[in-house]
Amino acid sequence: MDWAQVGIVVLRVVLAFVLLLVATIINVWAERKVLADMQSRIGPQRAGPWGILQTVADGLKLFFKESVTPRKVELGMYLLAPFLAVVPAFLIFMMVPFGAPFMIGDREFALQGADLNIGLLFILAMSSLAVYSVVLAGWSSGSKYPLIGGVRATAQAISYEAAMGLAMVAVVMFTATQGEGGTLSLAEIVTRQGGTWGGIIPRWNVFPQVIAFVIFMVAIVAETNRAPFDLVEAEQELVGGFHTEYSGMRFAMFFLAEYVNIFSMSAIAATLFLGGWNGPTWEGTIPAFVSAILPTVWFLLKTYFIVFIFFWLRSTFPRLRYDQLMSLGWKRLIPAALTWIVVSSVAIGVRQFGLPWS
């Protein structure tokens, strides 16, 4: 057995895990700061410089609080649900390449948890699995509001998963024309977005696939249950939604899962549409160490750009009504995504094989 290989794999996973945790801690703080700025407030500023340790303080507080278990809960499911929320959220990020692979000696070291050749399908599977946590939490709580939240989550997730998947299909089809055959591996999709068109426009999928990008953005906001699609935990109607009956560390797990999901989904959007870690590295002109770090910096910048859009949407738009949510999903996004698949496949076909009458 090649122990160095095992070590590298473990190191990759740990690295991705740590990056995700740190990013999540910063995310929670950044959201509060951005929302405060958009409402002419100051926001958290007491814990650490600029209040950056606010999340750590909140987490510690929740950690030391009592986890109350209501009498009517279905105990097994009730205890399982928080973990079902966290695990898929972390697994999704394991697929995302967060930096250019580099060589240590004769071994390639990819900055990615794991490079599955069915990466995109795995992401879809995991994001569907995450819905189970909401549904189970809502059902097992033995209380009305969580149940309503859980039921809403089911319908919402099914509707928007379809739109998200269809937006991905367009990207996969386009990626197939950019290299040797089709691929579902995220590392490969990123590699194929390297370089530029005509030396100016980067070969990011967002430019040819702008409609798919918009649909994907709307779908991931709905998929992560964020405002304006946060009907699952609509505070004004459902108290806390599916996590009403959770407290202490169990609530913190749901909270963590939500923000991990935001970051993972933003990372996937950056990977699929904004070229992932691609960007100028100026190799040779600046120190080699900086060149090696730069791809990760580009990746984080792109991801945080999309995370910022999440915050922006939340601070701007009021929550949709339930029928509006459904009609947006089924009557607008899915038809739009299907139409876009047809349009882009016709365009790809014409570019590859010429016009049918010529």
Added chain:
Amino acid sequence: MGMITELLKGLKVTGVTMLRTITGKEMVTTEYPKEMRHKPQRFHGRHVLNRYPDGMEKCIGCELCAGACPADCIYVRGMDNDPAEPISPGERFGYVYEINMLRCIFCGLCVEACPTEAITMTHLFEMSTTNREDAIYTRDELLMRPDGSVPHMFPEDELADHDELLTADGWVRATAPSGLAAYEGVQMWQGTPGPASWDPEPSQDVRDARSEPEDG
């Protein structure tokens, strides 16, 4: 298409607000304990019992403040002055003077009722305590020291602003309409607690020249 422009308009509002906040052009909240908001001159804060410039107490123990108080929060008992060593220039002085700050509604009627301007209000409003007894302010806490300073409830607090106790609410006596000929030359209102150090009421023509022309 109409819907999308509306959505973009909404995003513009929050985006512009964010830029304005970051550049410091617009900020609603202040960092409160560190940074105090400006309080208007007539702000009704904690009370203070004043002294005359020679160190005599102004309170004569007449209990008019207690009578005027709508919340019944003032308790006063007067005591006869020792003629050899009087505490106040009147016949009696305020021997017991207590204000229950939990009941006080800070209306300022006690200030208006006081015939000697002994009780005035300051700009200090942070009076939270951890038990009810501490909320009852006695003579020791309310009475100004002979040197003109006012005792602070939390003198060790590093954020305590002692100047707040030296700014009075600038009260006006309700029974003396400004400009009445009989009050010409009488000192009417002050901006600091303690000895009278304010301008006397101006005469009618001076006041008219100073004030803005009336409507109609």
